[in-house]
Amino acid sequence: MAERIDVVEMFKQAAFEVDNRRLPDLKSDTVIASLGMDSVAIMELVSYFEEKLGVRIPDEELSKIRTVRDLRDTIARLLPDRQFAA
Amino acid sequence: MIGVVPTLNACQGEHSLGFTFVGAKGPGEDLFLSFHDLRLAAQRRAAHFAAAGLRRGDRVALIVPEGEHFIPAFLGAMWSGMIPVPLYPPISLGKLDAFMDALVSILNVARPRVLVTTERVGKVLWSAVGRIPSIEKMLTAESLAAEPAGPLPPAADLRDDEIAFLQFTSGSTALPKGVMVTHGSLAANCLGIVRDGLKIRPENNDVAISWLPLYHDMGLIGFVLSPLMAPISAVFIPTLSFIKNATLWMETLHRHRGTITFAPNFAYALATKRAKPGQIACWDLSRMRVFGCGAEPINPETLRAFVKAMAPSGLKPEAILPCYGMAEATLAMSFVSLDEPMKTDRIDAERYHGDAKATPVTNGAAVLEVVNCGRPFPGHEISVQDEEGRILPDRHVGELCFRGPSVTAGYWENPEATKAAFRDGWLRTGDLGYLDAGEVFVSGRIKDILIVNGRNYHPQVIEWLVDETPGVRRGSSVVFTRPGPASEEIVVAVEARADDPASLKARIVARVGEELQLSVADIVVVPPGTLPKTSSGKLQRRKTREQYLNGSIGKAGRGGSTRLAVARHLALSWVGRARHEVRKLFGG
Numbered sequence: 001m002a003e004r005i006d007v008v009e010m011f012k013q014a015a016f017e018v019d020n021r022r023l024p025d026l027k028s029d030t031v032i033a034s035l036g037m038d039s040v041a042i043m044e045l046v047s048y049f050e051e052k053l054g055v056r057i058p059d060e061e062l063s064k065i066r067t068v069r070d071l072r073d074t075i076a077r078l079l080p081d082r083q084f085a086a
Numbered sequence: 087m088i089g090v091v092p093t094l095n096a097c098q099g100e101h102s103l104g105f106t107f108v109g110a111k112g113p114g115e116d117l118f119l120s121f122h123d124l125r126l127a128a129q130r131r132a133a134h135f136a137a138a139g140l141r142r143g144d145r146v147a148l149i150v151p152e153g154e155h156f157i158p159a160f161l162g163a164m165w166s167g168m169i170p171v172p173l174y175p176p177i178s179l180g181k182l183d184a185f186m187d188a189l190v191s192i193l194n195v196a197r198p199r200v201l202v203t204t205e206r207v208g209k210v211l212w213s214a215v216g217r218i219p220s221i222e223k224m225l226t227a228e229s230l231a232a233e234p235a236g237p238l239p240p241a242a243d244l245r246d247d248e249i250a251f252l253q254f255t256s257g258s259t260a261l262p263k264g265v266m267v268t269h270g271s272l273a274a275n276c277l278g279i280v281r282d283g284l285k286i287r288p289e290n291n292d293v294a295i296s297w298l299p300l301y302h303d304m305g306l307i308g309f310v311l312s313p314l315m316a317p318i319s320a321v322f323i324p325t326l327s328f329i330k331n332a333t334l335w336m337e338t339l340h341r342h343r344g345t346i347t348f349a350p351n352f353a354y355a356l357a358t359k360r361a362k363p364g365q366i367a368c369w370d371l372s373r374m375r376v377f378g379c380g381a382e383p384i385n386p387e388t389l390r391a392f393v394k395a396m397a398p399s400g401l402k403p404e405a406i407l408p409c410y411g412m413a414e415a416t417l418a419m420s421f422v423s424l425d426e427p428m429k430t431d432r433i434d435a436e437r438y439h440g441d442a443k444a445t446p447v448t449n450g451a452a453v454l455e456v457v458n459c460g461r462p463f464p465g466h467e468i469s470v471q472d473e474e475g476r477i478l479p480d481r482h483v484g485e486l487c488f489r490g491p492s493v494t495a496g497y498w499e500n501p502e503a504t505k506a507a508f509r510d511g512w513l514r515t516g517d518l519g520y521l522d523a524g525e526v527f528v529s530g531r532i533k534d535i536l537i538v539n540g541r542n543y544h545p546q547v548i549e550w551l552v553d554e555t556p557g558v559r560r561g562s563s564v565v566f567t568r569p570g571p572a573s574e575e576i577v578v579a580v581e582a583r584a585d586d587p588a589s590l591k592a593r594i595v596a597r598v599g600e601e602l603q604l605s606v607a608d609i610v611v612v613p614p615g616t617l618p619k620t621s622s623g624k625l626q627r628r629k630t631r632e633q634y635l636n637g638s639i640g641k642a643g644r645g646g647s648t649r650l651a652v653a654r655h656l657a658l659s660w661v662g663r664a665r666h667e668v669r670k671l672f673g674g
Contacts, residue, residue, distance in 0.1 A: 033180055036599040036606060040329055040356065040539055042179050047330030059151060059326055060210045063176040063185060070180070 005053065006085040007072035014048040028069040028086070055079060087246065089273040091164055093315050094128060095241040097121035105310075106321040107154040108338060117154055121317060124158065126238075131162025133234035138200055138223055142167035142242060145198035145252065147221075148301075149189075149207055151175040153322040155227035156300050157310055159202050160251070162230070167242040170251045171196045171264070172301035175207055177326055181603055186214040192254050192262040193218045196498065200225055246270030252498050253303055253413045264498035265413045267307075273315070274491035275307065275416035278463030280316040283409070283421035284346060284376060292375070294320040295344035297328035297335055297353075302540075304381050307417040308348055328353075332360040336396070340369040348378035348409075350540040351385050354392045355572030361395060372400030375424065380409040382537045383528070383574055384457045386430045403427040410459035410528055414513055416492045420468060420526050422460035429458040431527055439632055442483040444520045444527065456527045466490030468526050470519065475509050478520075485532055486519045487512035536565070538604065539573045545627060548576065548604070551597050557590050558582055564617060566631040568607065575607035579617060579630050579639060587611040612640030
């Protein structure tokens with residue numbers, strides 16, 4: 001069985017790889033825009049998730065994603081067969 | 087002058103040239119639409135618009151992310167003399183409310199009768215439509231592709247002074263202004279671009295390739311309308327695909343044997359950062375004639391790094407083509423000539439800031455490096471003017487002004503803004519710069535617009551946010567930009583009696599990021615009363631920026647250390663490494 005997906009941990013890893021940022025205090029209710037990353041870096045971060053998980057988040061869904069939890073929920077809907085950390 | 091619509095009308099039988107949409111038929115599967123088929127596709131849309139009751143002069147709003155749907159709808163509206171209004175789709179993360187507000191504010195100025203969107207985007211947009219009373223009908227791009235019931239209409243006979251489309255400038259939400267692009271100004275600019283700027287000849291077998299958004303002037307005029315007028319083929323990469331995976335740009339240039347591409351500065355930085363040596367070695371970019379760079383301030387360091395990184399692909403340094411333009415000039419104002427590599431001017435920073443003169447550096451003085459943006463197209467003119475409108479001689483710094491057949495007719499239903507944009511027949515660009523023997527150098531901006539990653543921001547909007555942060559007094563912040571490695575970067579200077587400046591800075595970063603999805607690169611907290619003010623007590627943005635760049639900010643009355651100022655300035659003039667260098671110099 002595939003391991004559980006921890007979006008918060010993946011997010012921290014992505015922010016480091018894409019934007020060289022360390023986000024030790026990141027939580028699932030963190031508002032993504034409040035991290036101060038610019039829009040290009042944020043889209044690269046989305047792409048990191050898409051590549052690692054093999055999903056494609058529809059463009060029009062992006063504008064509804066505010067928090068890390070929103071991102072998790074969106075991905076979870078796209079991957080109904082996978083388990084996610086809370 | 088032959089315009090876009092007559093050119094499209096003459097495309098019957100053109101089966102070999104056309105537009106390719108990367109990935110439009112599924113992953114790895116491209117869609118090709120010949121100009122013959124494009125003409126037919128546009129005609130079909132025109133028939134649907136007529137059936138919906140639209141008439142010549144009616145506005146048609148377009149929020150259509152996919153090029154293969156957007157372009158036929160846009161040209162279909164123009165075909166019958168309707169006025170398309172291209173708008174950006176809601177594709178950035180978590181900004182739906184802000185997007186809707188901007189959309190409503192733009193469309194209540196443009197007052198379209200019809201909104202064209204896709205089925206998927208339409209699901210997101212419907213709540214905004216109720217706030218735009220002029221919209222009678224929403225049409226989906228998919229439904230417009232169907233065979234219409236009625237006959238295909240002939241191309242309208244359009245006058246040069248009729249409006250071809252409205253170009254709303256990006257980013258501004260307060261009182262949006264729509265640039266009126268006429269059929270005449272459009273044809274003049276496209277012709278300047280393809281004939282004089284790019285020197286397109288049949289024997290060059292040119293292929294234009296772009297990931298630029300099609301609602302943006304550079305993507306739409308530069309890569310849809312100019313290639314059609316040339317005529318040459320063009321290849322479109324979905325913008326979001328490029329942002330998510332920047333190597334796709336170079337990959338596509340290689341795969342489709344591209345010769346011409348354009349992008350803002352930040353994209354060159356992104357492409358350099360993302361391309362791996364193994365990939366670069368596999369690409370053949372030796373056919374590339376033009377890597378155009380414009381739409382935001384050009385950082386020479388970024389372009390040098392790009393040329394260096396891509397050298398193994400056969401990229402020729404002279405392919406780099408800095409250019410200068412703006413929506414009010416339809417698109418392009420000046421191009422560097424094709425056979426030259428990027429040229430920069432190294433001028434004395436002290437004399438630039440102190441006497442507004444661009445003096446080449448002779449001794450060891452601090453240097454400002456300014457990119458040469460070439461010459462205006464034939465029939466067009468650029469001058470440098472002082473505040474009273476007097477034309478200044480070479481190497482005197484003033485406002486760049488432009489005139490010629492590419493200039494806009496003004497802003498849609500906004501005579502005040504139109505009046506303010508012109509003086510004695512010259513378009514006032516709001517940019518600072520100088521001329522030398524007919525070549526234009528853009529060195530800064532007078533208009534208080536910040537351009538970050540190709541988008542415009544009003545500094546006031548950011549200042550208001552900063553002012554609302556707990557611990558900050560109203561009217562005590564100034565926002566401006568500094569050159570960054572990829573794009574301009576936002577700097578906030580704020581007067582505050584901060585006991586804990588670090589937490590104040592964090593609050594400001596979070597606030598600006600959350601509201602505007604903007605990254606603040608630096609925040610300077612200074613004691614109250616130390617930022618430069620006008621005689622009426624308002625903070626001076628340009629002066630504050632100057633003080634920031636030369637290191638004397640917050641030191642009013644104490645006199646900044648000259649050595650420190652020069653060292654800091656030197657570090658900053660090496661824009662590509664600015665932050666790194668400053669940190670190293672001062673051990674930060």
